[in-house]
Amino acid sequence: MKIATWNVNSIRVRLQTVLDWMANAQPHVLCLQEIKVTDDLFPVASFEDLGYHVAVSGQKTYNGVAIVSKYELTEVLVGFPDYDAEDQKRLIAAKIGSLRLVNVYIPNGAAPDSPKFAYKLEFISQLHRYLDQLHRPEEHLILTGDFNVAPEPRDVYDPEAMEGEIGFHPAERAALEELKRWGFEDVFRRHHQESGLYSWWDYRAGAFRRDMGLRIDHIWASLPLAALSVDGGMDKKQRSLPKPSDHIPVWATFDAERIAQSA
DNA sequence: ATGGCTCTGTCGCAGAGA
Numbered sequence: 507m508k509i510a511t512w513n514v515n516s517i518r519v520r521l522q523t524v525l526d527w528m529a530n531a532q533p534h535v536l537c538l539q540e541i542k543v544t545d546d547l548f549p550v551a552s553f554e555d556l557g558y559h560v561a562v563s564g565q566k567t568y569n570g571v572a573i574v575s576k577y578e579l580t581e582v583l584v585g586f587p588d589y590d591a592e593d594q595k596r597l598i599a600a601k602i603g604s605l606r607l608v609n610v611y612i613p614n615g616a617a618p619d620s621p622k623f624a625y626k627l628e629f630i631s632q633l634h635r636y637l638d639q640l641h642r643p644e645e646h647l648i649l650t651g652d653f654n655v656a657p658e659p660r661d662v663y664d665p666e667a668m669e670g671e672i673g674f675h676p677a678e679r680a681a682l683e684e685l686k687r688w689g690f691e692d693v694f695r696r697h698h699q700e701s702g703l704y705s706w707w708d709y710r711a712g713a714f715r716r717d718m719g720l721r722i723d724h725i726w727a728s729l730p731l732a733a734l735s736v737d738g739g740m741d742k743k744q745r746s747l748p749k750p751s752d753h754i755p756v757w758a759t760f761d762a763e764r765i766a767q768s769a
Numbered sequence: 770a771t772g773g774c775t776c777t778g779t780c781g782c783a784g785a786g787a
Contacts, residue, residue: 567777709774
């Protein structure tokens with residue numbers, strides 16, 4: 507079972523790119539962020555034609571998340587039950603068979619001295635509370651999406667230069683580490699330990715050409731589920747194609763039979 | 770170097786991204 511996450515930076519601009527990638531990569535589940543459309547304008551039919559189910563939480567211009575799945579999506583939950591997140595559409599969850607999946611677009615934060623950074627930390631704190639309220643670490647649970655935080659020095663191109671900058675500030679790394687201690691393992695890191703593996707490169711200043719990237723898109727699995735993971739990866743080629751998103755797809759595979767057996 | 774691109778809403782630029 508292949509699960510993927512991709513911040514596409516506008517689904518309308520990137521639709522064909524995403525469909526082409528799916529035809530090749532064949533994910534069972536794809537979590538999208540920054541779709542930048544209202545629900546009614548999301549190209550549902552394009553995915554349904556390929557045999558996928560779709561759950562969307564979008565808004566005009568900014569943010570927006572969606573889950574695209576070969577398996578039926580049930581118990582779809584949009585946003586937080588008791589926190590309005592300033593009406594920003596950044597969270598969608600669903601049950602897929604016995605699997606629970608949470609797709610999140612954590613706020614960027616703008617700059618460490620910005621109110622948006624406080625909102626980012628508050629959002630991560632609310633996400634922690636959300637897990638406490640709705641889930642247990644013993645479940646087969648995936649938390650995935652654009653986390654907008656590079657967890658460790660090996661996840662940034664220049665740890666010294668980036669220290670304290672947005673995406674690699676100690677406060678957000680600590681918040682993310684605390685979230686992880688709820689009961690998750692970074693599935694990508696289970697399979698790849700080396701530095702220099704990034705999921706995002708700035709559009710500006712030839713950042714991709716100079717490989718100035720960050721690993722900020724993640725697939726976390728609860729510990730029982732992480733034990734059933736088979737492989738993980740990131741499709742860097744997608745960043746070199748014409749009109750790319752600034753993020754690339756991140757994916758992980760799991761032993762579907764053992765997931766079904768232990769359900 | 771708070772920009773260097775890219776996208777949206779709207780047809781000038783401004784806001785956001787990270």
